[in-house]
Amino acid sequence: MSAPVFRIRAVELAERPVTLRLPFRFGDTLVERTAEAYLRLRVEGPGGVHTGVAAQLMVPRWFDKRPERDNARTVDDLRRSLRTVAGLAPGLRGSVARLAAESRAASLSVLCAGADALPRLAAGFGPALLEMALIDAACRSGGAGFAATVRADALGLGPLAPPDLTPDGLSRHLAGLRPAPEIALRHTVGYDAPLTAREVRQRPDDLPVSLDEVVAATGVRWFKIKLKGDPEADIARLEAVAAVLAPLGRYGATLDANEQYLPEAFTEFSARLAAARTLAALREGLAFIEQPFARETALEHPAPPGLPALIDESDDADDAFPRAAARGYAGVSVKSCKGVLRALLNSARVAAAPGRAFLSAEDLTCQPGLCLQQDTAMAALVGARHVERNGHHFAGGFQGAPEAERAAALAAHPDLYRPGRRGPEPAISGGRLRLGSLGAPGFASAPGPDFTAMKNTIFQEETGS
Structure with missing residues (x-):
């Protein structure tokens, strides 16, 4: 059975400030405060219109550790990734896996080029949140949880299997996954x-x-x-x-x-x-x-x-x-x-x-x-x-x-x-x-x-x- 097809109608971005009770150092970076990004989208698909949501902390200087970029600049770059995918995604149509692939490719073609190009890890931040929200919307559309949606390959991942995996083998693997309690x-x-x-x-x-x-x-x-x-x-x-x-x-x-x-x-x-x-x-x-x-x-x-x-x-x-x-x-x-x-x-x-x-x-x-x-x-x-x-x-x-x-x-x-x-x-x-x-x-x-x-x-x- 083929995966459901959705059309992205709208994408909304927002954030909440986060202050660390304990400043944390990783590498050469000390993090004391940042913001948590939220993405909500509206899709049209089987059964009508559905929403999906996702959230991630915008971590300074992890996605991009280039020394010339300080904490604030790298967080702004993550915002740029979010704005880019939010601007490109509305109107796209396909399975969740295809929508995720197309929106990521389109975003990276913009963000990873030019004088102010971002590394792929930072450029992929916005597309990753969009993908999560798409998964949420697909789960809600089918009235199922994440595990059941993945097992049925209602995300359409099998047909897009990479060269080192076969579509049938990937689908069988997904069908066998069970969440740990x-x-x-x-x-x-x-x-x-x-x-x-x-x-x-x-x-x-x-x-x-x-x-x-x-x-x-x-x-x-x-x-x-x-x-x-x-x-x-x-x-x-x-x-x-x-x-x-x-x-x-x-x-x-x-x-x-x-x-x-x-x-x-x-x-x-x-x-x-x-x-x-x-x-x-x-x-x-x-x-x-x-x-x-x-x-x-x-x-x-x-x-x-x-x-x-x-x-x-x-x-x-x-x-x-x-x-x-x-x-x-x-x-x-x-x-x-x-x-x-x-x-x-x-x-x-x-x-x-x-x-x-x-x-x-x-x-x-x-x-x-x-x-x-x-x-x-x-x-x-x-x-x-x-x-x-x-x-x-x-x-x-x-x-x-x-x-x-x-x-x-x-x-x-x-x-x-x-x-x-x-x-x-x-x-x-x-x-x-x-x-x-x-x-x-x-x-x-x-x-x-x-x-x-x-x-x-x-x-x-x-x-x-």
Whole structure:
């Protein structure tokens, strides 16, 4: 059965400001405040007119780390990506997969050309939100949840299978996907974050700040440890982290270099890591190293030997993972801000290479609400065993949402949220989140954000018939 066909009639953009309770540093960037982008569209398709929504935090200097662009400039570039796709999408007609592909191609042809060209990762931000909203609208059109919509290939992904996958094989893979009822959280340990309560210099509130406080409050047993590209300093940092985690006994961990290493220095780091007796327990639980080298050059050379390596920032196109695999990379991150359909494609690639390939859900910034719900629903369906989730720790609080929206979120997701001091917060228990309520009709979008309470609204509507 062919996938439903939709026509995009209108696209609306808006945002809410977000202030971090704990400033976070990754790479050479310190993030203290930004905004969360929202996209709502109206489509015409089977059964009439339907709406779809999506949200993502606009993270400074992650999508584009060029030194000449500061935090504010890179956020404005993400806004440019959103405005571009919102202007190009109305009037397009096709399945969700075809609409997503055409709107992405059209947007990138504009944004990745000329004197002020954007890198593909930044240019793809707006198209990724449009794709998520299209998926939501398709789910609502069929009265089904995300998992059921994907299994039926009502998004039309199978017929557009890339060369390394067959249409029938991709459709069979999608038909076999089942969402996990719960997922383990992986707590991100920034390389300058306090590890113990006595190291905390300033407390913004009475919520956990240090690593030991987070462990005690949430029961997390998975950790993502940031590196800085200095072998000696990174080993010392890992030893300090391992000392704090030692009382847990067994735990899982991943490392993230955020493109900070050069190959020679990484070889030294790997040797030190393998030799350090103090890191035996940490090494036993290590799953992989994420993006050790700069995105621009990482795929020009073989993957580093030893610990399995995963691409994240280098994943800027639907064929990036196959190209990385040819270089010896075993893993790829899945993030809805890079593309939900890309995550589904990569899950099929992983399934076709059992024991030789893997995916991992990586997104530090997802805020409680629509963004967290959609990204977590995606991660649970594509087979992620654990997911990086720290948006509630560094910011959170349903910032900018009116009280009615907060109450509606608690009512719609009693398993996912609980009342918190600053608003609904993830109901983490034993280091895990229960996800059953995300299966309601729509792409994990209930109850939906209140656009009347947002800023910087832009509306683009189809002008022809």
